[in-house]
Amino acid sequence: MKVVFASTESQEEKIKELIDHFYSDIFPAYFTDGDIQKYERLKVLNTSKSHFEQFGTLKDAYQVIASLQTLIAILETKTLDGQYMETFYKNVSILKDYGFYFPFEYEQFEVSKLAKADEISLYTKPANQMLI
Structure with missing residues (x-):
């Protein structure tokens, strides 16, 4: 008999949080707002109920979390090269x-970061909020 643990709601929330990080921090560093809007329409990194049903075990959910975190770590490096x-x-x-x-493709991120050095994006989270 093998005991398997199902994924938890907190893991699902973590996956959503990491995907939000892609849209608010990673993509704006590399792509224009128009590109990001296109990615939303194409459902890039989109989560649905069926995704979370596929994560039948803790291991599955942790693999997705680890993959998203690894990609974020790579794409947030100062100098992105072939290593x-x-x-x-x-x-x-x-x-x-x-x-x-x-x-x-990896090369898209190598080239895009150079072109986006000083642009501001609507997708970037504000540094602070004004209270009214």
């Missing part, structure tokens, strides 16, 4: 295995 390429594609493959759409 992380293999790790990038391994984690993209894991996400695809769990039904997440992440249609990017």
Whole structure:
């Protein structure tokens, strides 16, 4: 007999939080607002009820969380070069295995960051909020 633990709500919330981080911090550093809107329409990293039903075990959910965290760590590095390429594609493959759409090539992030150095995005979270 094998005991398997189901994924938890807190894991599902963590996955949603990491995907929100992609849209508010990672994508604005690399792509224009128009591009990000297109990614939303294409359902890039979109979560649905069926995704969470696929995470039948704690291991499945943790693999998705670890893959998202690894991609974030890679894409937040100051100088993105070829040393992380293999790790990038391994984690993209894991996400695809769990039904997440992440249609990017490593090279897109190498080139895009240079072009977006000083632009401000509507997707970026504000540094502070004004109270009325």
